[in-house]
Amino acid sequence: MTIGLDTAGALCKSNGIELRGSGAGALAGYSFAAKDVFHIAGVGTGFGHPEWLATHEVPKVTAPAVQLLLDAGADLIGKAQSDELCYSLSGENVHYGTPENAAAPGRIPGGSSSGSAAAVAAGLCDFALGTDCGGSVRIPASYCGLLGIRPGLGQVSTEGVLEFAPAFDVVGWFAKSGTLMQRVGEVLLPGRSGRVPFGKILIAYDAFTCAALDVNDALAPAVDAVTSHFRETGEVTVSPDGLASWYEIFRTIQGFEVWRSLGGWVREVNPKLGEGVRDRLSWASTVTPEMYAAALAKRSQIAKRLDGLLPPGTMLCLPAAPRVAPPRNMPASFTELEYRAQAMQILCISGLSGLPQITLPLASLNGLPLGVSVVGWRTSEFELLSLAEQLCP
Numbered sequence: 001m002t003i004g005l006d007t008a009g010a011l012c013k014s015n016g017i018e019l020r021g022s023g024a025g026a027l028a029g030y031s032f033a034a035k036d037v038f039h040i041a042g043v044g045t046g047f048g049h050p051e052w053l054a055t056h057e058v059p060k061v062t063a064p065a066v067q068l069l070l071d072a073g074a075d076l077i078g079k080a081q082s083d084e085l086c087y088s089l090s091g092e093n094v095h096y097g098t099p100e101n102a103a104a105p106g107r108i109p110g111g112s113s114s115g116s117a118a119a120v121a122a123g124l125c126d127f128a129l130g131t132d133c134g135g136s137v138r139i140p141a142s143y144c145g146l147l148g149i150r151p152g153l154g155q156v157s158t159e160g161v162l163e164f165a166p167a168f169d170v171v172g173w174f175a176k177s178g179t180l181m182q183r184v185g186e187v188l189l190p191g192r193s194g195r196v197p198f199g200k201i202l203i204a205y206d207a208f209t210c211a212a213l214d215v216n217d218a219l220a221p222a223v224d225a226v227t228s229h230f231r232e233t234g235e236v237t238v239s240p241d242g243l244a245s246w247y248e249i250f251r252t253i254q255g256f257e258v259w260r261s262l263g264g265w266v267r268e269v270n271p272k273l274g275e276g277v278r279d280r281l282s283w284a285s286t287v288t289p290e291m292y293a294a295a296l297a298k299r300s301q302i303a304k305r306l307d308g309l310l311p312p313g314t315m316l317c318l319p320a321a322p323r324v325a326p327p328r329n330m331p332a333s334f335t336e337l338e339y340r341a342q343a344m345q346i347l348c349i350s351g352l353s354g355l356p357q358i359t360l361p362l363a364s365l366n367g368l369p370l371g372v373s374v375v376g377w378r379t380s381e382f383e384l385l386s387l388a389e390q391l392c393p
Contacts (some may be wrong), residue, residue, distance in 0.1 A: 008100040010118035011078040012036050015053060019076040021069070026183055030072030031125040033080040035116045038063040038129060039160040040053035040079065040210060047162050048082035048112065049096050049287045051271040061158025065129060065171050065188060072187045075103045081115030085262060086131065086164050088112055088279045089139050089343060090335045091324075094274035098328055103145040104368045109280050110140035110336070112388075113174075117144040120174045127175040127184055131158075133165050134254060135321075135347035137172035137375060140361035143325035145369030147388055148174045151381050153354035156188045165257035167299075177273040178389035185385045195383055199231040199313035201374075206243050207318035210345045214365060215323055222362035225391060226317055231381050236309060238316070239302075243345040249295045250348035255284035258290040275322045275332045276340075306353035310377040319346055319357075320359040320371030350375050358384040360391055 011033060017040055031034040033299050036046045040061035062070075069078060070260035084093050088127045089293075091114030091164065092098045098117035101109040109118045111350025113130025117140030120128050130137045132150040135138060149172050156171040163169065171188070175181045203223065208216055263285060273281065310316060322342050350357040355378060376384045 004121055006078070007122065007123040008098040008102060008118050009097055010080055010115040010124060012046060012081055012115070014050070015044045016078050017048050017076070018078060018354065019070060021076070021225065022071050023076045025071065025073035026187055027069060030073070030127065030180070031075045031077050031316040032069055032126050033077050033116055033119045033128040034066050034115050035130045036082045037086065037131055037162040038077040040066060040067050043079070045162060045168055046082070048084045048086065048093055048096070049271060051269055052085070052265070055265070055269055059160070064157045065161070068187050080113070080128055083112030083114055084274050086112040086133065086136065087258065087280050088136055089340055091140065092328065092335070101144055101325060104143060104325045106327060107368070108143065108328050110143035110315065111324060112136040114141050117141060117146055118176050120144070120146055120176060127173055127180055129173060130172050130297060131161060131337060132170050132172045134250070134344060134351060135169045138320050138347060138357060138359045139343065141174055141361070142320035142371030143251060143369060144175060145361045146174045147178060147361060147392055148172060148186070148359045149181065149381070149384065150350060150357045151189065152356040152378060155190065155356070155379070155381060161272070162259045163166055165261070167253050167255040167257055178385065178392040182385040182389050185381060187270050189381050190380070192382060195386065196312045196380065198230045198315070198383070198387070200234060201227050201230040201317055202236040202309065203236045204238050205235050206237045206239055206315050207346045207349065210243060210342060211319045212323040215319060215370065218365040218370055219363050219372050222360070223317055225362055226360070226372060226374060229387060229390060238309070238349055243348070246352060247341065247344045247348045249298045249302070250344065250352055252287055252291050252295040253299060256287040259284040259287065277333070302352045303354060306349070308356055309378060311356065312377050312380070314377060315380070317374040318349070318373050318375065320373035322346060324368040324370055342371045354378070356381045356384055360388060361391045362391065
């Protein structure tokens with residue numbers, strides 16, 4: 001595979017790179033792409049923005065997550081396109097274009113790990129690394145018909161990964177099979193002996209009400225498939241205060257940290273920004289330390305609630321996204337405002353709690369991919385991957 005053969009527009013061209021893995025190990029014979037937020041020695045890290053690429057030094061050290069995969073035998077086919085500064089869920093980048101969604105032609109791939117998902121969906125590589133702050137692995141996985149995992153906070157090293165909002169930033173990955181998802185997890189995740197049996201799964205009533213009725217109908221067989229692996233099924237309202245209020249807490253923490261990470265560069269360089277990203281950064285600059293501290297306190301309460309709902313052996317089932325992939329070139333007022341707010345009410349649950357979540361490509365609507373998702377208890381990544389292997393071998 002060479003970058004020149006990338007007809008999906010999934011890989012970076014101005015800072016492209018290919019690397020051979022060690023040739024021996026658990027991932028020998030497999031290939032992968034890495035989102036353009038992972039440092040790779042000798043090539044610039046672009047963050048989905050040409051001016052970021054031009055104004056930052058070329059790293060001398062490769063991110064540990066990438067190096068672990070190379071050491072395990074996998075070959076890197078290239079850096080994968082990212083949404084602009086990772087601050088979008090659409091995958092439509094005003095500077096580099098929109099990667100093709102091979103599973104839903106004419107529709108967006110989702111973001112911000114857009115190129116990573118598009119590369120796997122198009123068969124350019126076997127798996128791909130992405131990052132997930134607000135939903136940047138989970139949404140593209142649903143749109144592109146892939147498995148995608150957001151591990152729990154801190155479970156995979158973020159060293160050598162561009163900082164966005166560290167309270168939520170995690171390294172995740174995509175693949176088409178649960179078996180490969182698990183192999184990658186065995187390389188990237190901390191080792192842990194023993195597995196906790198699946199006991200109970202709760203259906204997140206309020207998360208499903210965030211999705212359209214036809215989405216819920218389409219997901220029903222997938223939910224049945226998931227729940228069949230558990231001894232007991234129940235229903236729960238995840239947020240007594242309403243998921244819209246939880247999203248505001250998430251948005252406040254994220255905005256403050258994003259501006260802390262990017263604000264200095266934005267002020268100094270005054271880069272050209274796409275409409276949605278520009279508006280979000282402008283709002284982020286207004287979040288005060290007092291607002292941030294209050295939101296952090298509420299987040300702590302939410303994490304305690306989720307830990308109480310999901311003790312070891314109990315998981316939570318919810319939609320991966322409230323709809324299928326929208327068509328490309330929709331008005332920003334839809335993709336960046338209305339849809340983002342709707343999606344984030346579902347997506348903020350695992351972000352605020354710090355719990356792992358996996359997207360499973362078990363449904364479709366009008367021929368378009370649609371994922372169902374499962375949140376596990378703290379440090380249940382291997383149990384989630386085991387569930388994925390059983391459902392999507």
